[in-house]
Amino acid sequence: MYKVFVNEKKLTLSKYPEEVEKKLRYEGFATLEIAIDLLQNTSCPELNVYCENLEELWEDFSHMFRVIEAAGGIVSNGNKEILFIKRLNRWDLPKGKVEKEESLEQAAVREVEEETGLKELILEEFVNNTFHIYTERNGERILKTTYWFKMSYVGTGTATPQLEEGITAVDWKSDARIKTEVFPSTFQNIKLILNEVRERNP
Incomplete structure (x- = not known):
């Protein structure tokens, strides 16, 4: 199953019908165009497209977009707190685009270091990826895949925001x-990945 967010509304791609x-x-690209249009331009809150050949469905869906890969970190400290950044008045997790010749793990660590100023990080494990789509100003449609890694911070430094990145x-x-503070003011993808980490480490 794949969960893709469209304007913060959830599009679920699955083998069998979901309870939504x-x-x-799925009957071809037109089905996906209809689904995206409904989520972008109507009050439809959530939608499910299903097909027994899920991988074929996902491949067809991906081909509708330019795919951008990003990586980020869910960083915890010795007090079991999680590190967040604030951008455009919303709480988020540190993340950013994967550069050429860079592994997903390297990108995740680099982005956390750049956006928070913290260096003493231990990369632990891959958690999952999240997906959302958006449209560039030139009309190009983007599917952004973010790969999330669990990390620990073992230093004693003070975090500093990367102001030039907003x-x-x-x-x-x-x-x-x-x-009380993050969930009322964050993105659905962030809630999704945080809940997954909590389920793994209750």
Whole structure:
């Protein structure tokens, strides 16, 4: 199953119909165009496209976009707090585009270091990837795939926001503060990946 966010609305691509309000059986590219249009231009909150050959469905979906790969970190410290950045008044996790000749792991660590100023990081494991689509100003449609890695911070330094990237704050958040401060002001993809980390490490 793939979960792709379109304007913060969830498009689920699955083998079998999901229990959501709107479902479409995959019958070619037109089905996907209809699904995206419904999510972008109507009040439809969530939609499911299903096809028994899920990999073929995903391949067809991916071919509708230019795919951009990014990587980021879910960084925890000794107090079991998670590191967040604030950009455009929304809390987010540090992440960014993968550069040429760079592995996903290298990109994830580099982006955390650049966006937060923290260096003493231990890369632990790959968690999962998240997907969202958007349209560039020139009309080109982008499918952004972000690969998330769990990391630990073992240093004692103070985090500093990368101001030139529009980051205005960096902060460690406890579980309680994630619920009260982050979740009301973040993206659906971030909620998804944080919930997955919590399920793995209850």
